Amino acid sequence: MPDRSLGSLTPKFRKCVNAFIRSLEAAGIPVADSTRDKRLQKAEFGVLITETFRSVERQNELYDQGGVTRVRGGGSYHNYGCAVDVAITHGDPETGECVIDWTPRPVYVFAVHEQATKHGLSWIFGWDELHFRPAGKLLAECRAEYEKWQARKASKTEMAKRFKTARVTAKKASVRLREARTVPEGGSKLKLRRQNVEKRKGEKG
């Protein structure tokens, strides 16, 4: 299954894509990641997000299928969270049916391009006109950006883990300290509890 999540895109590229989506929406073109989306089902013309991040393994699979992509794993902007694929959809307000238009008329494609250019997105003329990536950015730059982001995420997780361990240790220590304080000299916690129970029984009787 293709990944359609915007969260899988690098923060920088995600910002551009979010702005692009807002622009399309402002132009009256709804955007969603499923044809089951109510707004896409009602709109004569909508935009479906079909894929964002693509793993190297999936890229190789698609390459082997033939006709889908021209590059092997590691050679696509998708592999570094720096590309988004969309499709034009047509919904039927009467029936609520939404279909993907695989051979859209230029008028629809132009309407999408018009908003894409505003936010620094480019596409490949005559080949993949609904595949968007950061304009003027080399694959190597995107790869570096992606790797930096991944490293940042990994170090954040590591820090969070260490912080959690430190907190647990501190909590355990403070519990032990409290116990040490509450237990009377020569007594145990259990003894103390028993004494309390006895006392309560005595009060009742």
Ligand SMILES: [Zn+2]
């Ligand atoms: Zn693509």
